[in-house]
Amino acid sequence: xxxxxxxxxxxxxxxxxxxxxxxxxxxxxxxxxxxxxxxxxxxxxxxxxxxxxxxxxxxxxxx
Numbered sequence: 001x002x003x004x005x006x007x008x009x010x011x012x013x014x015x016x017x018x019x020x021x022x023x024x025x026x027x028x029x030x031x032x033x034x035x036x037x038x039x040x041x042x043x044x045x046x047x048x049x050x051x052x053x054x055x056x057x058x059x060x061x062x063x
Contacts, residue, residue, distance in 0.1 A: 028057065 005011055018026075028034050034057060041053065054060045 037053065037057070041049070049059060
């Protein structure tokens with residue numbers, strides 16, 4: 001994760017151009033439970049996201 005100071009307005013100069021998916025990703029990647037789940041997947045050397053992982057973290061989109 002970035003070492004940027006989250007309190008610093010200058011660290012977020014591009015926020016006005018962010019789309020919903022950008023904001024959602026920034027929120028998700030800071031979630032401690034997501035970090036744990038993602039770390040577990042990396043440690044187990046599982047490739048790709050399982051359906052369960054995608055559903056749990058809402059990484060699927062209705063068509």
